[in-house]
Amino acid sequence: MIDKELKEKKDCMGCHACENICPTNSTSMETDEEGFLYPSVDYSLCIKCNKCANVCPIINRKQVFNDPIAYSCINNDEKIRLDSSSGGIFTLIAEQVIDQGGVVFGASFNNEFEVEHSFVETKRILWKLRGSKYVQSKIGDSYKQAKEFLQSGREVLFTGTPCQIAGLKNFLGESYTNLFMIDIICHGVPSPDVWRKYVKFREKFAGSPAKRIAFRRKDDGWKQYSVLFLFKNNTEYLQNLRKDLYMRAFLKDVCLRPSCYHCKFKGLNRQSDITLADFWGIQNILPEMNDDKGTSLLFINSKAGQVLFDEIKDGMMYQEVDIQEAVKYNSAAIKSVHFNPKRDAFMSEKDNLPFDKLVNKYCTDPCRQVVKSTFKDISDVI
């Protein structure tokens, strides 16, 4: 069973494939003291079919060999681009799938501003999935839901972190011609519990519940992005990424999931059809595509990815780039972040200290990214 076969807890990246595949609902995801979800088996219901272990992308790792092509891309729709984290390419692809009668899965906020995967079938509410949410997204039942749509013949676009895409592929167990998968270049995912504490901290400070949150506002440009909270009492909090308390903790790597420090899904051989990322370093590679409103780095990883790209390319400005050059400025594509020796102390004190004191205690020395940025513009800021 998954709880016995997974050698170490820190190997689990919380993809939910084991929970989704369990025929008796005996495998469920439970939150640990750090706020991350891990599988737990109820042996009074378990029929010992071992599907939970057989589906795990860590226990059964797939090697993929593809020859990705990289592009620099900018969505022609400036409004969508400004509302997106990088060049707004996710929305362009998602709209194409919806136009063909398809359904799009991705990370959204629920009413409590927790991050979870959900699906969208109309362009009107695509905004829910737009924008990076720097919290581990809960997959929930979405693999099962995607499979139902696929079996009914609908086109499905499933987006997520590379480990979530690996979980989906293992869960499905077979390929579908009506499935498209997009992964992002992922720095690592922070604890939902640390995020919840931060939302409470901001709401207390504002004296009002939040009504809207965005991690990547471009008011001061794409590279110097800001975190925004709008509150129900019509007050607003807008802070630069380097000063926002939550972003400081994220960038210092003190609250990431343990598996993110030795991620098994890094590299250029990806399981998705298309990979999306920020094109950090664009000013050095293609200065004409650097207007500080957001430029996406896109990898085409498969034939299905090429088909999707050909369908949307008229809606964007794009240029092919050397993939090795591009990832020089985006180390998260190929390597995991270093383990911060203060991480475990930060996590064990998160329930005892107010959020500002917690971050100021553990994240005071300059971020690695800040030091780097003084040398070569701002690269690798997530």
Ligand SMILES: Cc1cc2nc3c(=O)[nH]c(=O)nc-3n(C[C@H](O)[C@H](O)[C@H](O)COP(=O)(O)OP(=O)(O)OC[C@H]3O[C@@H](n4cnc5c(N)ncnc54)[C@H](O)[C@@H]3O)c2cc1C
């Ligand atoms: C946790 C995290 C870490 C990242 N780290 C890097 C990095 O190190 N380097 C880099 O270049 N890019 C990173 N990105 C990706 C980048 O921020 C953009 O999401 C990406 O460039 C797509 O931008 P876009 O403008 O095309 O679309 P957007 O509309 O901005 O992106 C929306 C897409 O992001 C997905 N998404 C949002 N939040 C999550 C989440 N919590 N979990 C899974 N999927 C999510 C949505 O499902 C949707 O597919 C990261 C994103 C996240 C969520």
